[in-house]
Amino acid sequence: NAGVTQTPKFRVLKTGQSMTLLCAQDMNHEYMYWYRQDPGMGLRLIHYSVGEGTTAKGEVPDGYNVSRLKKQNFLLGLESAAPSQTSVYFCASRHDRDRLYTFGSGTRLTVV
């Protein structure tokens, strides 16, 4: 049981490049979330999903897109990376009857 797995763990992008971060969970969780964590800012919600095929915007969605084509996977895309998107990205999931978040180990993204 791997829990929540994020790939990649580290990435350096040049401004304007695109990339996709993958979050995979094997716990059959309905809800999945993408957060970014910046120093002194806590965890800010980017997008979330309440089930396969659904997505919704969070607090800071601009510059990101997401997809949930399969229940176990939640993808976060950056179409044209900007230095302001340098951050640590965390994925989380939970069962619909539980408030316990399971976080992934994070992806450290640097945009130069």
Next chain:
Amino acid sequence: GENVEQHPSTLSVQEGDSAVIKCTYSDSASNYFPWYKQELGKRPQLIIDIRSNVGEKKDQRIAVTLNKTAKHFSLHITETQPEDSAVYFCAASLSGGSYIPTFGRGTSLIVHP
């Protein structure tokens, strides 16, 4: 929407001392308040939570108190140890529906041996 303020941003204590981290929230409808601990380079992990029908909850050296009238809740760590050093996040939310907690900005706790 909900707004969660967390203080202090940094807390430095000597081993064995107590540490208190405080949070306030804005939405009186919020009824679930978890606390997360994040060690350096690791993922956040839930350490304790409290629901609005309870005023205090303890788990060994950690405790959380809730004052619904004042809309604030606090994390108390007694007999601190170096391994308690981490960033602590509070959060607040409604417990039902899509349950999306609003997190505080975090408190960096440093416990000096």
